[in-house]
Amino acid sequence: MSKITIQQIADLAGVNKATVSRVINRSANISEKTREKVEAIMKEHNYVPNSIARGLAFNKTFTVGFYSDYTDKRAYANPFFYKVLQGIEEIVYNNDHMFLMMSDHVNKKSSSTFENVVSQHRVDGLIIPNTLLTEQNYDLLIKHNMPYVVTGENMLPKEGVPWVDIDNVQAGQVLTEHLIELGCRNIMIYAGGEAVARDKFLADRLKGYTETMKRNQLDISVIEHADVLKTLNLAKKSGKSERTGITGTRPDALICCTHEQLFEILDWERGNPMLSELALATFDNFPMSKYMTHPVHFVDIDLEMMGKQAAQMLFSLMNKETDVPKSISIHTRIGN
Amino acid sequence: MSKITIQQIADLAGVNKATVSRVINRSANISEKTREKVEAIMKEHNYVPNSIARGLAFNKTFTVGFYSDYTDKRAYANPFFYKVLQGIEEIVYNNDHMFLMMSDHVNKKSSSTFENVVSQHRVDGLIIPNTLLTEQNYDLLIKHNMPYVVTGENMLPKEGVPWVDIDNVQAGQVLTEHLIELGCRNIMIYAGGEAVARDKFLADRLKGYTETMKRNQLDISVIEHADVLKTLNLAKKSGKSERTGITGTRPDALICCTHEQLFEILDWERGNPMLSELALATFDNFPMSKYMTHPVHFVDIDLEMMGKQAAQMLFSLMNKETDVPKSISIHTRIGN
DNA sequence: TTGAAAGCGCTAACAC
DNA sequence: GTGTTAGCGCTTTCAA
Numbered sequence: 186m187s188k189i190t191i192q193q194i195a196d197l198a199g200v201n202k203a204t205v206s207r208v209i210n211r212s213a214n215i216s217e218k219t220r221e222k223v224e225a226i227m228k229e230h231n232y233v234p235n236s237i238a239r240g241l242a243f244n245k246t247f248t249v250g251f252y253s254d255y256t257d258k259r260a261y262a263n264p265f266f267y268k269v270l271q272g273i274e275e276i277v278y279n280n281d282h283m284f285l286m287m288s289d290h291v292n293k294k295s296s297s298t299f300e301n302v303v304s305q306h307r308v309d310g311l312i313i314p315n316t317l318l319t320e321q322n323y324d325l326l327i328k329h330n331m332p333y334v335v336t337g338e339n340m341l342p343k344e345g346v347p348w349v350d351i352d353n354v355q356a357g358q359v360l361t362e363h364l365i366e367l368g369c370r371n372i373m374i375y376a377g378g379e380a381v382a383r384d385k386f387l388a389d390r391l392k393g394y395t396e397t398m399k400r401n402q403l404d405i406s407v408i409e410h411a412d413v414l415k416t417l418n419l420a421k422k423s424g425k426s427e428r429t430g431i432t433g434t435r436p437d438a439l440i441c442c443t444h445e446q447l448f449e450i451l452d453w454e455r456g457n458p459m460l461s462e463l464a465l466a467t468f469d470n471f472p473m474s475k476y477m478t479h480p481v482h483f484v485d486i487d488l489e490m491m492g493k494q495a496a497q498m499l500f501s502l503m504n505k506e507t508d509v510p511k512s513i514s515i516h517t518r519i520g521n
Numbered sequence: 522m523s524k525i526t527i528q529q530i531a532d533l534a535g536v537n538k539a540t541v542s543r544v545i546n547r548s549a550n551i552s553e554k555t556r557e558k559v560e561a562i563m564k565e566h567n568y569v570p571n572s573i574a575r576g577l578a579f580n581k582t583f584t585v586g587f588y589s590d591y592t593d594k595r596a597y598a599n600p601f602f603y604k605v606l607q608g609i610e611e612i613v614y615n616n617d618h619m620f621l622m623m624s625d626h627v628n629k630k631s632s633s634t635f636e637n638v639v640s641q642h643r644v645d646g647l648i649i650p651n652t653l654l655t656e657q658n659y660d661l662l663i664k665h666n667m668p669y670v671v672t673g674e675n676m677l678p679k680e681g682v683p684w685v686d687i688d689n690v691q692a693g694q695v696l697t698e699h700l701i702e703l704g705c706r707n708i709m710i711y712a713g714g715e716a717v718a719r720d721k722f723l724a725d726r727l728k729g730y731t732e733t734m735k736r737n738q739l740d741i742s743v744i745e746h747a748d749v750l751k752t753l754n755l756a757k758k759s760g761k762s763e764r765t766g767i768t769g770t771r772p773d774a775l776i777c778c779t780h781e782q783l784f785e786i787l788d789w790e791r792g793n794p795m796l797s798e799l800a801l802a803t804f805d806n807f808p809m810s811k812y813m814t815h816p817v818h819f820v821d822i823d824l825e826m827m828g829k830q831a832a833q834m835l836f837s838l839m840n841k842e843t844d845v846p847k848s849i850s851i852h853t854r855i856g857n
Numbered sequence: 858t859t860g861a862a863a864g865c866g867c868t869a870a871c872a873c
Numbered sequence: 874g875t876g877t878t879a880g881c882g883c884t885t886t887c888a889a
Contacts, residue, residue: 190866190867191867191868192867200875200876201875202876203867203876204874206867206869207868209867210868214875215874216875233636233641234866235641235642235865236637236641237576237582237641237642237866237867238865238866238868238881239867240573240881241574241577241866241867241868241881242866242868242881243868243881246573248621267602270622274622275624283623283634283643284624285619285620285622286610286620287614287619288614300569304567305569306571306573307619526881526883527883527884536859536860537859537861538860538882538884539885540859542883542885543859543884545883546884551858552858552859555858570882570883571883573883574865574881575882577866577883578864578885579884580865
């Protein structure tokens with residue numbers, strides 16, 4: 186139970202604990218002699234100041250929080266989600282802070298973990314995914330003057346919400362350009378209608394595609410429903426392109442905006458001769474892609490970088506630095 | 522900055538803050554009348570006691586830690602690693618504690634995060650993977666009397682180390698039995714020699730296989746190097762089984778003890794007619810397995826359960842409960 | 858049943 | 874430069 190306190194160090198060094206405190210905090214106005222003496226004693230006894238007590242006095246916790254929703258099996262099952270965490274964690278520890286994970290969870294007192302953490306100042310700042318930044322949570326953060334950064338572009342109709350996100354427009358451009366370089370000319374994009382309307386990142390990827398195709402004077406063809414692909418297949422069989430709503434020439438590439446869409450397509454692949462002639466492309470790399478039955482082109486999204494940037498931004502805000510950018514968009518590149 | 526304290530609540534209720542404290546802690550010896558009054562005021566002002574200050578007084582932190590190594594890309598890239606976290610987190614929050622993630626990280630003062638957290642009592646208890654429980658860390662935990670639970674079977678030559686792990690012997694049994702039920706009789710297992718000697722979980726899986734085969738009076742064939750499989754292939758071509766060291770009849774199933782081994786095998790698959798006739802099997806499910814070129818049988822390992830059990834065990838230890846089991850082995854079943 | 862006061866380990870204003 | 878003292882928000886003796 187070796188629980189050595191500042192007082193004991195002070196006694197051992199024959200000084201007042203305030204003096205020890207000054208040494209700890211590298212305060213000025215300390216004689217070289219006593220500083221060295223105190224430091225020696227501290228080292229000898231392996232003394233580390235209790236950060237809880239320190240936090241109480243400083244009104245700080247030296248802790249950064251991350252809010253997540255562990256009932257969201259989709260996020261938790263997604264390895265990329267953790268890439269972000271990894272990036273955050275690295276920065277947090279480099280800044281001598283601790284990292285508190287808090288999941289959405291209502292405890293017995295019927296106040297949420299999030300609310301508790303924020304109102305109790307259990308953390309000095311926190312990172313929150315855009316999907317969890319509700320109006321209510323936003324109000325709480327503002328009310329308690331808690332520094333925060335959002336991962337994913339802010340969707341809340343509020344000004345000045347700091348966020349970090351992948352540049353999805355650029356990702357769409359890069360992927361499309363890559364396919365064009367490979368020789369593809371009739372590039373389709375699978376971007377479900379409702380989903381695009383709901384999720385801005387999908388609209389952005391679509392936008393990147395559209396811009397690039399236009400710039401290269403190629404025809405745009407957006408597929409909103411996988412059913413159209415079946416039709417496409419029939420059209421090919423009969424040598425016609427009727428009812429496809431896309432350009433008459435045969436498509437040679439298909440961009441899927443999400444993994445789910447890609448899987449949907451891959452599920453069809455077996456026994457579908459048309460798809461096997463198509464260059465498939467999507468966003469994000471994923472494990473085992475090389476073992477898939479169909480090779481897939483993709484842009485490599487650096488989510489670890491996203492985590493790092495978010496954490497860096499948070500520390501800037503916590504330190505009340507000036508010139509902190511309102512938002513950061515991270516560029517992507519073709520993977521592998 | 523609404524930062525309401527116990528004193529303000531006391532003033533508002535016209536009582537001493539000690540009385541408020543007693544209400545908070547459901548202490549006995551409180552008149553129903555004042556309790557209700559105080560509770561009303563607390564509710565009205567949305568008061569939540571500051572757990573930092575509370576911790577200082579109680580000498581507790583209401584926080585549970587998890588130690589990991591974020592430089593271990595293998596763990597961080599493994600979605601199953603996070604299943605464990607998810608399980609832990611659920612239990613931790615159900616017990617009204619916070620969850621602190623700490624990565625192996627040496628900070629500027631050249632003392633590790635782990636050491637800081639333990640010696641400062643930043644957490645009331647912690648969960649640590651067996652791979653990170655070094656002699657040094659163990660000593661630290663003992664010295665500071667810090668409750669802990671190890672995930673994965675304890676490998677340190679110490680008594681009384683509490684751990685939770687998957688029952689790998691049973692997993693090996695279940696998988697082998699499954700293949701037998703499918704009609705396989707000549708089941709090989711790929712278990713690399715050095716790896717088996719190093720990692721007990723591999724030896725356990727092998728043991729489960731061996732026992733089951735023996736019980737069913739089937740011949741055991743352990744492959745230590747993937748090269749043997751190439752030989753096997755040749756043997757098949759020439760109709761002989763020379764130099765394979767395994768039973769003369771043709772193998773109809775292959776158990777891979779790890780994903781890495783499985784992938785190694787799958788890498789060969791293209792153009793290898795022999796492998797395509799083999800039932801492949803491994804441990805752990807993994808995402809996208811259905812999109813792989815070769816169907817794979819597997820046991821479903823419930824790592825979320827493992828996390829839950831570990832956390833539960835930790836709380837038992839923290840609460841100094843009696844009859845806490847020394848270790849827990851979790852059973853598995855065939856997946857899908 | 859309640860209040861007053863000391864203390865958890867540390868920092869910070871104010872003296873000297 | 875260094876010591877003294879009060880205080881961070883809460884709990885817990887000890888009296889009343």
